[in-house]
Every structure is written in structure tokens, then in C-alpha cells.
Amino acid sequence: MxxxxxxxxxxxxxxxxxxxxxxxxxxxxxxxxxxxxxxxxxxxxxxxxxxxxxxxxxxxxxxxxxxxxxxxxxxxRDPSRDTRENINAVTWRGTNPQSMSVLMAAVPATSQAELWSWTLGPGERYEAEPDPQGWHDMIVVTEGVLTLELAGASKDYAPGGFAVYSSARPHAFVNHTDKDVKFFRNTIS
The missing domain is CATH 1.10.260.40 (lambda repressor-like DNA-binding domains)
Structure with a gap:
């Protein structure tokens, strides 16, 4: 879910x-x-x-x-607005009330580029399904410690830490701490 x-x-x-x-x-x-x-x-x-x-x-x-x-x-996106630069649509909520993903903006790339703002409340986990081949994510942590699980390995990222990886494989965002984790995610296809 x-x-x-x-x-x-x-x-x-x-x-x-x-x-x-x-x-x-x-x-x-x-x-x-x-x-x-x-x-x-x-x-x-x-x-x-x-x-x-x-x-x-x-x-x-x-x-x-x-x-x-x-x-x-x-x-x-809101069809009454012509812009893709300011979408601000909540597209996921976790079980923790602070946990959410907000699609902030999108611009054309080879196919598309999307800018997301994420918050994971304490103990929250988001299991991502693989994107199509050729898609990539770029994340940067702004608050808390984010654990990125990728290809059977996990790595922690503190504020200012970032990762770039192929999102065409299973991956997960996890908050193992008792404080909110905030990060930005660019998805590029």
C-alpha cells in the first residue's frame, strides 16, 4: 500500500x-x-x-x-493550469501523517524530468517499483538521515548527501530514525 x-x-x-x-x-x-x-x-x-x-x-x-x-x-496535474513548472500534487502518503511525496514540477527531457519533495516520518518506508530502462533518480537529503536501499545494499545519507542511480531496478527509501527525513528527488527519463 x-x-x-x-x-x-x-x-x-x-x-x-x-x-x-x-x-x-x-x-x-x-x-x-x-x-x-x-x-x-x-x-x-x-x-x-x-x-x-x-x-x-x-x-x-x-x-x-x-x-x-x-x-x-x-x-x-491540475488541468485548469497550463504549466508543468508548478504542479505541487501529493501523489503518495505513508502510514505516518508526516510521510508524503509531492510532485513539484516537471520539464521535458529525452522524455521527461520531474522534481519531487519527499518527507518520511519516523519509521516510514517507501518501496519503489522499478522504472522503465533508461530512467534515473537524483536525490539530495535536506533534513534527517535517509537510508537508500538499492540492489540489495543500503546506504545512509545525511543532510547534504546525495545519490544518482538507475531507478530501473527495485529501490526503497527508509527512515530508521525517530525524526522526519526530508529530501528532493529528480526523476529523469
Whole structure:
């Protein structure tokens, strides 16, 4: 459940996702069944998301965006705003109330670049699914001590510490401390 948009806390983002998915799917000439087949996300989930009453994983949103042929940010951004430079959408909440991931901005790269602000409350863990080949993350810690688990190894990063790595493999962000951890993450595809 770690990488799920939660409807109670994130009503605006889920409303954007519902409206954006419906609009972008139609623009791509896909009905819900065709999108399910192409994306690997169940039709039942697509119906629920478009109805605004489903929690969906970030990785499933990635699959839907790829199947429609749009960047992830197009599914979560406020459609009434033309900009991708100031998105500020909560896309993940952990079990700890302080834990969240905020997609701050995105700009085109080979495909796309995204800037995220993360907070992990004490004891929180985020398990990331691998991104497609060619994607990379750059993180920099601003507060607390972040443990990055990557390729079976873990390393701690204090404020000012940073890492650059391929995100096309399983990885996790962990807070083993009793204080909040804050860091920025750039995802580049």
C-alpha cells in the first residue's frame, strides 16, 4: 500500500486523475477495455479511477500514462493550469501523517524530468517499483538521515548527501530514525 494515492487526503489530485484519464483516454481513441488491455491495469480499476473513487498505485498510473502515450505528470496535474513548472500534487502518503511525496514540477527531457519533495516520518518506508530502462533518480537529503536501499545494499545519507542511480531496478527509501527525513528527488527519463 506504500505507493498509493489515498482518496481521503488527496481529493483534488484524484479528481484531476479521474478527469485527466477520461479526457486523455478518449483523445487517444481508447475505450476502457482497450486501455486495460494495452496497460495491464484492470478495466475495473480504470472505471473506479475515472469515477474518482479508487486508490491507485503510482506504478499503475505510470502504466496508464505509457499506454495513452503521455507523461505521468499529465495524469496528476491540475488541468485548469497550463504549466508543468508548478504542479505541487501529493501523489503518495505513508502510514505516518508526516510521510508524503509531492510532485513539484516537471520539464521535458529525452522524455521527461520531474522534481519531487519527499518527507518520511519516523519509521516510514517507501518501496519503489522499478522504472522503465533508461530512467534515473537524483536525490539530495535536506533534513534527517535517509537510508537508500538499492540492489540489495543500503546506504545512509545525511543532510547534504546525495545519490544518482538507475531507478530501473527495485529501490526503497527508509527512515530508521525517530525524526522526519526530508529530501528532493529528480526523476529523469
Amino acid at each position: 506504500g505507493n498509493i494515492l489515498r482518496s481521503q487526503e488527496d481529493v483534488d489530485v484524484l479528481a484531476h486523475v479521474a478527469d485527466n484519464l477520461r479526457r486523455l483516454r478518449a483523445a487517444a481513441g481508447l475505450n476502457q477495455s482497450a486501455l486495460a488491455k494495452v496497460s495491464g491495469v484492470s478495466r475495473r480499476m480504470i472505471v473506479a479511477v475515472e469515477g474518482g473513487d479508487a486508490n491507485i498505485s503510482v506504478s499503475s498510473l505510470d502504466k496508464l500514462a505509457a499506454a495513452i502515450g503521455v507523461p505521468f505528470v499529465e495524469l496528476v
